[in-house]
Amino acid sequence: MSSELPDGWTDDTLTHAKWAEAVRVGTLLGQRCRSCDHVVATPKSVCVDCTGRELSTIELPTTGTVYSETTIEVTPVGQDDRYQVAIVDLGETRVLGQISGDVEIDDEVSLSGHVEYEGMPGPTFSPVE
Amino acid sequence: MSRASIVGAGMTTFGSHGAVALHELFAQAALPALDDAGVSQADVDALYLGNTSAAVSENDTHLGPKAAAQIGLTGVPTQRFEDACATSAMATKHAVHAIEAGIHDVVLVGGVERCTPQSGLSTPEMTKVFASAASRQYEQPVGLTFPGVFALMTKRHMHEYGTTKEHLADVAVKNHYHGSLNPRAQHGEEITRETVFEGPLIADPFHLYDCCPFSDGASAIVLVSDEYADSFDQPVDINGIGHASGGVPLAEQASVTMTQAARDAAGQAYDQADLTAEDVDFCEVHDCFTGAEILATEAVGLFEDGDGGPAASEGRTRLGGEVPVNPSGGLKAKGHPIGATGTAQLVELTDQLRGEAGDRQVDSPSVGLAHNLGGEAATTVVTLMEARA
Structure with a gap:
């Protein structure tokens, strides 16, 4: 089904639209890899360090x-x-x-x-x- | 055995070219390249063309067939490449692969661009076009420009290694001196440190003369297979061409001073050519800004990290020094018509390795290196060329 999300994605997966919405209310969102703990400040589809697909959306320090x-x-x-x-x-x-x-x-x-x-x-x- | 060989080279002067169309401008480099090689259109198997910005800046796309038709190559396969400022090095890489794979024997490769106000765009408009290579979502809204990108890299380099504004200015002074010896250079005038310091700031630490100019221009090379090259006068061999990419946005790169893609691309090229940085007699590197040249000379292994600035100030990279860097004047003085820059570097390497570079001739070089980067150094192509024995 074309509406299915890729493996590992959920409705909570961080996108630019959600990141932008957060910036507008004074929050910085990023992602932490559930496999290797690598953190990024702009949304990716996989962990850029280990290619893991399980990424938690996190609030970054301000x-x-x-x-x-x-x-x-x-x-x-x-x-x-x-x-x-x-x-x-x-x-x-x-x-x-x-x-x-x-x-x-x-x-x-x-x-x-x-x-x-x-x-x-x-x-x-x-x-x- | 070479991966491919250059048997013809041509380029326009860089600077303002008036109301010329892109395909007309390309012809002014392509026909001299074909004449230099002594090949006719009937011998050319394909055209690989670089152009970065015309889709945005001039509403001019699908340039391959337009350029081919202009120079009598209608019918040959043609394709256009865009990889920011590394555009025509990328066209060259793909042409080398096609030749090596036996798909083509003779390929015309080149690039063309119009960036001066002749393109119809003002400085703020062209600054926006250039910034399109930065992250659309995470860098453009913040207002990052390309002088800004390299300023961020350079200020961190100054912080970590003690690189100074004098080191930066000395790169500009050197490249303007080299440019004064190159009749094709946009800036043929010599300058001093004071010229640099007294110029307006663009993005600190860069003053106007730390920055390459907006340029119009075109460049072209005729590339043939190793076997076919022997039937030409003075072939110059491409023995290594490495290519790597780095992460975007810049803020998330592990180091903004390392330009890791350049290190990876250089490593590949050295391995392919069975050479090391110590074998390099001269090079053309992507000095879009003075700080970028310092980072590049370190990334390709000419100097230890942090030594690039002092090396420039000590004259080690000047013509007559131990490893002349940008004898053409580089992007800084020769000019930087974006999509034409990669193959223009290879035109300079060809002229130098043939011993035909006139007043700016490097003393009997046998190995030349070209370093062409795109975007936030997120694309880099490094090419190693040698004169055929």
Whole structure:
């Protein structure tokens, strides 16, 4: 039957649509592999580490440290004129976010909202005082 | 025995080409490549063509038959490749496989792209087109651009290894010097560190002169089987071509400084050619940004991790140095018409290995390496070429 989900999938399987819905209400969802415990911050169809198909949807920490950052001064049409982006280390995985404020590598940041672009959200982080 | 051999090479100048159509621009590289090889259209078994962005930027798709018809190749099998900035290296890889498998004996391979405002798109519009290679769901909404991708990689490299903005600027200064010796380069002017530092920021640490330009251009090679190559003057052998991919999005890569796909692709190419990094006399690497060249020279094994920046500043990668990197000027100074870049690197390797590179000739090279990456270094193709003894 074409409506059947692939092996190992359930209605709870994390998709971009569910991830985006969560970002909009201030939550970061990820996946933990039930076989090897590998964690990712963006939904996959299998574990990228061991190809296991049993993945638990988990809430990721909303604070982390800046792994790398840059301020983008020449931006795509439809985006703001200038903004900082950072890869945020959440401990077991990392996620890309826009920065509200000004941060350097190793600074602590926390999830503070989101930006919207072409109908899709991106997480925003702010420095932790 | 080679996997395949290049017997003809041609390319346009890189820069602005005015109101030329893509298939017309490709002809300006393809016909010189056929003439260089001394083959006629009747000898060509297939066309493998690279173009990255025209579907989005120019509403121009199905370029294979259009390009074939323009140069009298109607009827031959043709296909078009898109793998971000690694597009025409990918076309080359598939052509090598087809030749090696005995499916074709003579293949015309090349790429063509228009990225300057002549394409009709402004800088913010073209910046968006380039960003299409980043994750649509997890990177584009955040506003990541390609200068941004390589800035994130480079700033982490600076943090981990102490790479400096002076090291970055020295890559640009070197490649502009090399470009000043290349009549086909978009940027033929020499610059200094101060030129770099005084330029506007694009995505820190990159100033304008840390970044390759938007370019129009085309490149082409004629590829033949090992056996057939002996009947040509000055064949240059492809003895290894490795290809690997890496994870997207960038944030989830185990390391953003390793460019693991490049290490994997280089390992494959060295194994196929029975060579090591120590055998490489010069290379063309994908210096879309100054930091990208430093990461690339480490990934293909020319320098230990962290030594790529100092090596550039010490002149080890300059013409006359121990291993010249990007004698053509690289993407930085020669230009980067995306889909044409991979085969343009092989045109440079061919010219150098034949001893026909003029003022920028590397001293008697026997082994050249090309490193062409796409996206967040998530696709990389590494090619090893040798002059036929």
